[in-house]
Amino acid sequence: MGLQLQGFDLDAFVRDTLAEDLGEGLPGGGRDVTSEAVIPADARFTGVMDSRDPVTVAGLPIAAAFFRALDPDCTIEHLVEDGTRVPAGTDLMRLEGNGRAMLTAERAALNTVQHLSGIATLVRQYVDAMDNPDCTLLDTRKTLPGLRHLEKYAVRMGGGSNHRMGLWDAAMIKDNHVAVAGSVGEAVRRAREAGVAQIICEVDRIEQIEPALAAGATRLLLDNMEPDRLREAVGIVAGRVPTEASGGINLDTIAAKAATGVDFVSVGRLTQSAPAADIGLDFTTLG
Numbered sequence: 222m223g224l225q226l227q228g229f230d231l232d233a234f235v236r237d238t239l240a241e242d243l244g245e246g247l248p249g250g251g252r253d254v255t256s257e258a259v260i261p262a263d264a265r266f267t268g269v270m271d272s273r274d275p276v277t278v279a280g281l282p283i284a285a286a287f288f289r290a291l292d293p294d295c296t297i298e299h300l301v302e303d304g305t306r307v308p309a310g311t312d313l314m315r316l317e318g319n320g321r322a323m324l325t326a327e328r329a330a331l332n333t334v335q336h337l338s339g340i341a342t343l344v345r346q347y348v349d350a351m352d353n354p355d356c357t358l359l360d361t362r363k364t365l366p367g368l369r370h371l372e373k374y375a376v377r378m379g380g381g382s383n384h385r386m387g388l389w390d391a392a393m394i395k396d397n398h399v400a401v402a403g404s405v406g407e408a409v410r411r412a413r414e415a416g417v418a419q420i421i422c423e424v425d426r427i428e429q430i431e432p433a434l435a436a437g438a439t440r441l442l443l444d445n446m447e448p449d450r451l452r453e454a455v456g457i458v459a460g461r462v463p464t465e466a467s468g469g470i471n472l473d474t475i476a477a478k479a480a481t482g483v484d485f486v487s488v489g490r491l492t493q494s495a496p497a498a499d500i501g502l503d504f505t506t507l508g
Contacts, residue, residue, distance in 0.1 A: 430458060
């Protein structure tokens with residue numbers, strides 16, 4: 222099972238995460254004192270990672286990378302693919318290897334799978350609640366520092382899509398930019414003249430729509446608008462650029478907002494507030 226994450230260094234992530242847990246560079250650090258004290262150096266374990274609740278799975282290849290980093294000869298069998306929706310009690314991964322290595326990598330591997338599967342599971346709930354194939358669910362930049370690529374990967378595994386990846390791949394004109402520029406139109410004009418290809422402009426009033434379009438916005442983010450106002454805004458835009466609803470969107474409101482004709486709905490809580498999935502890993506000593 223491969224994992225392609227452009228711009229993300231998986232080896233460095235695994236190395237740094239394990240170094241943090243092992244206390245590398247700290248007095249007395251650099252080792253798992255419990256496993257060294259209790260587990261014989263040649264002990265071998267077999268284990269099964271399983272879901273305790275219904276989840277949408279994400280992060281198994283990353284978990285495998287933790288175990289392989291400490292035991293390159295370990296055997297890992299992926300029993301499901303990332304993006305799969307599974308019921309409670311489903312076995313996700315089976316592994317066998319050096320006992321100390323398995324225990325040392327366990328927490329980092331589980332933390333990652335629990336966090337990413339939690340995001341994927343919440344995203345799937347939103348996609349189901351939206352129930353609208355004509356509207357795309359998007360995440361935002363509300364991600365944990367250093368984990369953006371992984372969290373946005375989990376969004377894709379849950380059936381959502383990614384908004385801009387960062388500050389570099391699209392301009393987003395928001396209220397602070399407008400305040401400095403003096404108007405929506407002037408802010409968009411400056412971005413266009415700077416050569417920015419993708420210009421998303423946030424508008425929270427109907428009268429801002431035409432100036433933003435005239436200045437060259439390539440997408441309008443309709444902020445904190447109720448369904449009737451969203452429908453009015455979509456009618457004014459009339460397909461000239463894609464439209465995105467944002468703000469005040471939860472599992473109870475997403476269907477109504479998506480039904481207004483917007484092309485996208487973005488939800489920050491997908492990555493900001495997803496609870497960890499209940500996923501466990503039990504080991505058995507071999508021989």
